[in-house]
Amino acid sequence: MKIMMKYAVLIVLLGLLIQPVAVAQDSTNAQTEVPATVQADSNKARNNSDNRIYALAMRYNDASVAKMKLYELMERNPNNLSYPETLASLYFEMEQYGSSALVALDLLEKNDKSLIGLEVAAFSLEQLGALERALPHFESLHLLSGDLFSLYKTSYLQYSLKKYEEALNSVNMLIRDKKAAEQNLNFPKEDNTMQQVSMLAAAQNLKGLIYKDQGSATEARTAFEEALSLSPDFELAKENLADL
Incomplete structure (x- = not known):
């Protein structure tokens, strides 16, 4: 009977010891979960900051910083296609036609009616001598814009x-x-x-x-x-x- 009582006491003690740990874990999880509104506000603040830095970089003719900020904005906002459009145009203006073509082609996979994507892809591929690949983009550009x-x-x-x-x-x-x-x-x-x-x-x-x-x-x-x-x-x- 005494042995049975010892086991019963041990079980109760173990239960008391385990319970605070579980409560502590729940408390930790609650602290690490960031509310959606807070996360959205944080992303908005980072976007605003990156856009300001991008504008300054363009003003001061620092293309490397401008491109880096566009990459960060693209990563954070994958559904905002204005950022890859801007990046493709920037590469084209810098005469980096291989890069501008690749960005534009990736952009067109997401939106095949992007006029900027079609224009940059067409002229970049033409500059690279890929006339067969440039041709359908010129055709689509005319059909969509009437240019x-x-x-x-x-x-x-x-x-x-x-x-x-x-x-x-x-x-x-x-x-x-x-x-x-x-x-x-x-x-x-x-x-x-x-x-x-x-x-x-x-x-x-x-x-x-x-x-x-x-x-x-x-x-x-x-x-x-x-x-x-x-x-x-x-x-x-x-x-x-x-x-x-």
């Missing part, structure tokens, strides 16, 4: 890739658009300066190049002459006509 320069780039890349029928379709779309006569493009001159010509004249010149490559000299001549009627000082069109 005529994107249509011109589409037709020029199609011509460069010897996709002549597609190039003709694109350039004819451009020629039929009334806004093409109101916009200008820059082209190099022999003296290494630049000259402005109407986009319509540029489209006719490109049309002449397409016909020339296809061996259609008569159609090419007509297109080059039409380009010169629109922009009489268009040196590139003059050279192309002379080459015939």
